Amino acid sequence: MAESSDEVQLVVFRLGDAEFGFNIFQVERVLRHQAPEPLPNAPPFLEGLLPYGDGVVPVIDLRTRVGAPAPLSDETRIIIVELEQGRVGVVVSAVREVLRVAAERVTPPPALVRGLAAGYISGIVRLEQRTVIVLAASKLLTSTERIALDELLVGTKR
Numbered sequence: 695m696a697e698s699s700d701e702v703q704l705v706v707f708r709l710g711d712a713e714f715g716f717n718i719f720q721v722e723r724v725l726r727h728q729a730p731e732p733l734p735n736a737p738p739f740l741e742g743l744l745p746y747g748d749g750v751v752p753v754i755d756l757r758t759r760v761g762a763p764a765p766l767s768d769e770t771r772i773i774i775v776e777l778e779q780g781r782v783g784v785v786v787s788a789v790r791e792v793l794r795v796a797a798e799r800v801t802p803p804p805a806l807v808r809g810l811a812a813g814y815i816s817g818i819v820r821l822e823q824r825t826v827i828v829l830a831a832s833k834l835l836t837s838t839e840r841i842a843l844d845e846l847l848v849g850t851k852r
Contacts, residue, residue: 700797704819706826707773707786710762713826714786715793715819720775720831724789727770737842739835744783746774752843753783754834760814762787775831779840784831793826795819800828 704715705724730742730753739759743750751774757764769788774781800817817828835843 704793706790708788722774725772751781751783755785
């Protein structure tokens, strides 16, 4: 077998007790948690808006999206990810590490998982003592949610 130098770097985080990761190229920054500014009539998936840079980013709580416990703690973080339509803040239980793994260690999810969570999961990394579920940041919002978010954000720009 030929050696491959292809490596993937993942920003690994916890949602409840499970470990997930985003490809490092999708992550712009990790911030300490601060409460986003709530928006009236916001869709349920949107926690609010967070000042960021010279504007604001919408914030979604990924913990509630995957059914994980969502208490706030000193470890709670907001990961700023880059999507096609702009940046989004994602609330997670804790950020663990940047993990480097050989690209071939990232395997497709089993067929059953693909069916249940095809929108979110792009791969699985199995290590000796743990499993990291790799999420596709670009699939965090459904097309309906993206449209609702775009309409809401147009209304907040003055």
